[in-house]
Amino acid sequence: MAEGTLTFSPDDRYNAFLRTVSPARYGEGRLSGVPVAVKDNISTAGIETTCGSRILSGYVPPYDATVITLLKKAGAAIVGKTNMDEFGMGSTTENSAFGPTKNPRDETRVPGGSSGGSAAAVAAGLVPLALGTDTGGSIRCPAAFCGIVGLKPTYGRVSRYGLVAYANSLEQIGPMAADVAHVSLLMSVIAGHDPKDSTSLDAPYAHTPSPDIRGTRIGVPEEFFGEGVDPRVASVVWDAISLLERKGAEIVTCRMPSMAYALAAYYVTCMSEASSNLARYDGVRYGPPADVRKPWHEAFQERRREGFGLEVRRRIMIGTFSLSSGYYGKYYAKAQAARQNVRKDFRRLFAEVDVIAGPTMPTVAFRFGEKSDPLSMYLSDILTVPANLAGIPAISVPCGKVEGLPVGLQIMGRWLEDERVIDVAYAYEQGANP
C-alpha cells in the first residue's frame, strides 16, 4: 500500500477512545494503512495527550514518543487515543477523569486497567492493534478481562521515550491484539534500542511465533493458585497448562516465597516514583493555569488538589510519605530489598524452568464499583506485579471462560526471552483453537 489517509469513525459505545483521528494519515511499510490505537499516556505530536487526567487537558505534545515514530515509519495509521485510569493508576479504567470504559464482553463489567481503552478497542473489533503500557499489569489485566492478548516486554526492550511517566523503573509500553501473531507483529515494530532512553536495551525483536514447545519446562508456582484466586479461574488455567503439557512441555510445580512481599514492594515503589513524576503538574505549564494572584505554593496546592483525581492524590500522598526522611529506610529502601528478593526468586526458578505460568488475574472482570475499596483493588494485582518488579517479559493469552467471561493465562519468561513467552502463548492459542 502507498501513502494515504483512512477514515476512522468507530461505533465507540464502550467509551474506549478519548479522542479519534480522522482522516488518519498512513505511510508505506509493514503496517501500511493498519489502524493502531494508542493509550493516552503515550505522547503523540499534535494530538492531545491527557493520561486520563483533567490536569493535562489541553496538553498537546510537540513531539512523538519513539514508539509512535516507529509506528509511523512502519506505515501505521494512528487513529486515536484510548481511555485509561488516570496516569495509569488503577486496574479498572474507572479512575479516568473522562468516564469509565465498558467491557465489550459484558457491559456491566470493567475492561480492566489501566489500559482498558486499548483492550476494549481491540476486543470490540474497532482496531486490530493497540499500544498499552504495563506498570504492574496494566496491559495483561485488561487483556485478560477483555479476552485479548497483551505482552509486557522485557524492561528496556521498548523505548519509554514519550511515555508519560508513572513509575519509571517498572513500566513498559507493549502490544495488544486479538491474537498472538498480531502481538508479535506489533512488538517487532516497536522494539529496539533508542538512544533517547538511557534504560533502553539493544535487543530488537524479529521473531515469527512458533507453536513447537516440545521440551519446554514450565514452572507453576503454588503462590499463583493461592488465597484470593477464584477456584473456577484456577481450574480453567490448570486446564490450559495441561494442554501445554500435551503439546510436549514439561510441567514443574514450584514455590515463589517472595510473592508475600511483592505487592507491598510494588506499591511502595510505584507510588514513590509517581509522587516525584507528577510533581511537574503544578499549573505553571500544563492544564488550567495556577492562580497568579496567590502565593505560588498556595496556587500550586489548589491546582493539584483540583486537577488530580482521588486515587492519584492518594498515591502521591503515600509515595511522598514513603520517601520522607525518617521513613525512607522503612518503606522505599525496604521495598527495593524486597524487589531484589523477587528477582532472586525468578533467577532461581529460571535456572530450572524456561517459563512460569499461572493466571493473569485472580478473578474475571469486576462489576463497576465492585473494587471501590482501594486495598481490594490493589490486591487484584498480586499475580501481575512480580514480572514488573523483575523486569521480565510476561504475556496474557485468553484461555477459556468462567460464567461467560474471559480468563487469561499468564506466561512469564527469562529476561530478554520475550520470544519464548510469545511461542508458549502461541502454542496454547494454536492448540486451543485448532
Add this chain to the structure above:
Amino acid sequence: MNVIVGLEIHCQLDTKTKLFCGCSTDYRTDGPNTHVCPVCLGLPGSLPVLNRKAVEYALRVAKALHCTVPEESVFARKNYFYPDLDKGFQITQYDKPLAVSGYLDIEGDEGEKRVRITRVHMEEDPGRLVHKGGTDRPRYSLVDYNRAGIPLIEIVTEPDLRSPKEARRFLNKLRATLEYLGVFDSEKEGSLRVDANISIEGSERVEIKNITSYKGVEKALTFEVTRQKNALRRGQKIVRETRHFVEARGVTTSARSKEMEQDYRYFPEPDLCPLRVADWVDGIVLPELPDARRQRFMDQYGLSLIHARTLTGDLRLAEFYEKVAGTDPALAATWVADTLLGELNYRDMSISSVPPDVFSGLLSLVRARVITDRNGVDVLRVLLDELKEKGTCESPEACVERLGLRALPADSAGGDDPVTKAAREALAENPRAVEDYQNGRKEALNFLVGQVMRKTRGCAKPADVNRVLVSLLGKGA
C-alpha cells in the same frame, strides 16, 4: 574566637550542550526559552540522556582536586516545588557522588595550606525566574528555561577555612584551577554560586545561601563573623539557621526557618543508569595547573614568588603575560602585575580586553627609554580609556607622538639640551632650596627634581635629572 568556614561551590561546566539534552548552553545573549527542548522543559514523557563531555569535565576537576572516583556513582532526584523547576525535581547526586576525598593547596593566612574537598558531584541547573513590575514587590514572574539543564558541578569543602580572606583565596585558586582545566568560564554571568557555612568555634553553624560573586563571599563572611562575634560577646546564642546575602547592602538576613526544614525526599533517578567511570580517570591528561605554572614562571622567567603567584592566579592573565614577556620578562612582570592589573581594576576591565601586541609595544618603548616610566603609565591609561570606550586603540607610538611624551635628551655637550635648561631654570627660581642643599640638607634635591620634572612634563628621565642637578649644584651654579 576561631572562625570556621566551609564552602559549597556550584560552577557551570563550560560544555557546548546541556547535561541531559542536546540544547546549546550559549543562551546568555538570546531571548527567553529559545534554548529548550522536551527534555530540558521537562515535558511529560521526555527522558534524560547524560552528556558524556560533562562527565569528562567533572572528572577532570575530580582529578585536579586529587579526589577518589568510586566505582559507581548514582544520580538522584531532589524533590521540591518551585516555579522555576521544570520537572518538580532536580537531577543531582546524593549519597553516591562522582568523586570524594580530595584537596586543594592554597596560600592560607599562615602560609601554604591544604583545604580538604569532601566531594564533587554533578547536577542540572534549574530555570530562572524573571520578576516583572517592580523589584520590591513584583507583580508577576516569568519563567525562562534557557538555563534549565546547564551542567553544574558542586564542590564541597571540609570546614578547613579559618577566615573570610582565606575563603576568598580558596575560591580564587579554585576558579583558576577550573579555568586552567578548560571546564569553566568565570566571565560568564551567573556561572558561579556559593553557599558558605560559618561558625565561631563552639557555636552553632549558620549557612549563607546563594552568594553569586567572588567578592560577595568575603563580604558576606566578614559580615557574619562580626555579627556572630558581637552576638556572642553580648552573651547571646547563635541559632542554627539559613541566611541570605543581600549583595547590595553587604549584609545577611535570616531566611524563613521553613526553608531549612525542607525534606527533599532524595531517591535514585530511575531514568538514568548508575555511572561507572572510575576507569576513565587514568586516561585524563591534566594540563599545566596554577602551581606548576607558578614554578615554571619562577624558573623560566626568573620571577619573584609574588609576581609569579599573581600572574598565574588567572589563566587569561598568565597567558597574557607569556605573550608580552618577550625580551624582558622582569620588566613585563612588573608592568603587568604592578601597573596593568591596578589600572584594569580601576576601570572594571578584564585582561581579555587588552591586545597583547599593544602592551608589548608600550613595553618596548619603556625598555628603549623612548618614554619615561612615568609617562609610560600615562600612555597606558590613555590607551585603556580608548579600549574601554571603543574596544580598539591607537598604537603606543602614535599615542606618545600625539601627546608629545617622547623622553627628552640630556647631557648635550653645550649644555643646551632641554633637561639642563630646565634644571638651570629650577635652580634659578629656587635659591632657598639650593642654599639648603649646599648646607647639607640633601632632601632639598628631591624638591628640585620635582620642579624639573614638572617643567619637562615628565619627559625627562629621573636619572638624567638627578645627575644634571647634582652636577650643576656641584659647580656652584
